Amino acid sequence: MHPATARWVGLIFGLAVFCLGVFGGFDALSDGLGRGSHRKVARDAEAKYAMALKNGAVSTACFEAGVAAGAHLSLQDEAQFRRWKAIENECRDKP
Numbered sequence: 001m002h003p004a005t006a007r008w009v010g011l012i013f014g015l016a017v018f019c020l021g022v023f024g025g026f027d028a029l030s031d032g033l034g035r036g037s038h039r040k041v042a043r044d045a046e047a048k049y050a051m052a053l054k055n056g057a058v059s060t061a062c063f064e065a066g067v068a069a070g071a072h073l074s075l076q077d078e079a080q081f082r083r084w085k086a087i088e089n090e091c092r093d094k095p
Contacts, residue, residue: 042071042080049087062091 045068052061069084 038071038074042068042075045071046084058091058094062088065091 045064049061049064049068052058052064065084065088069081069088072080072084
């Protein structure tokens with residue numbers, strides 16, 4: 001590649017990266033990555049809830065229901081948040 005062409009390519013690439021950063025492209029990208037991790041937290045907490053409940057560890061199950069509710073809240077998934085919050089509250093009301 002000719003040196004002048006390489007400079008132009010580098011300049012255009014640098015300008016594109018700069019514009020992404022200034023206009024929120026990085027925020028949108030990080031938000032997408034964050035949602036994936038919240039989904040994983042929710043799925044893991046739901047699985048841990050089921051395992052704890054199956055093995056009679058009620059206090060642990062209550063805790064995991066709360067974690068699942070919090071993860072769904074972060075995802076802004078109101079239906080799942082309400083579901084897991086109700087499970088957590090019902091669990092805590094048991095003796």
